[in-house]
Amino acid sequence: MEISLKEYILAIITQDASLVQGCGCPVFVARESEEQQRLTLMLARILGGNVHDLENGVFIICKH
Numbered sequence: 585m586e587i588s589l590k591e592y593i594l595a596i597i598t599q600d601a602s603l604v605q606g607c608g609c610p611v612f613v614a615r616e617s618e619e620q621q622r623l624t625l626m627l628a629r630i631l632g633g634n635v636h637d638l639e640n641g642v643f644i645i646c647k648h
Contacts (some may be wrong), residue, residue: 595633
């Protein structure tokens with residue numbers, strides 16, 4: 585039996601760090617919306633992940 589991780593969160597980008605607690609992956613805090621969007625897109629390209637907007641001010645980058 586082979587067990588492997590195929591889907592996981594690479595990074596979380598937020599403007600409010602209190603929304604993300606004890607997640608175990610890198611959390612990036614942006615000062616404003618434009619910075620958050622720019623940082624999210626750059627990290628997604630660098631990490632080769634997909635961006636998901638949780639619609640609560642938090643973006644996650646996942647590997648599928």
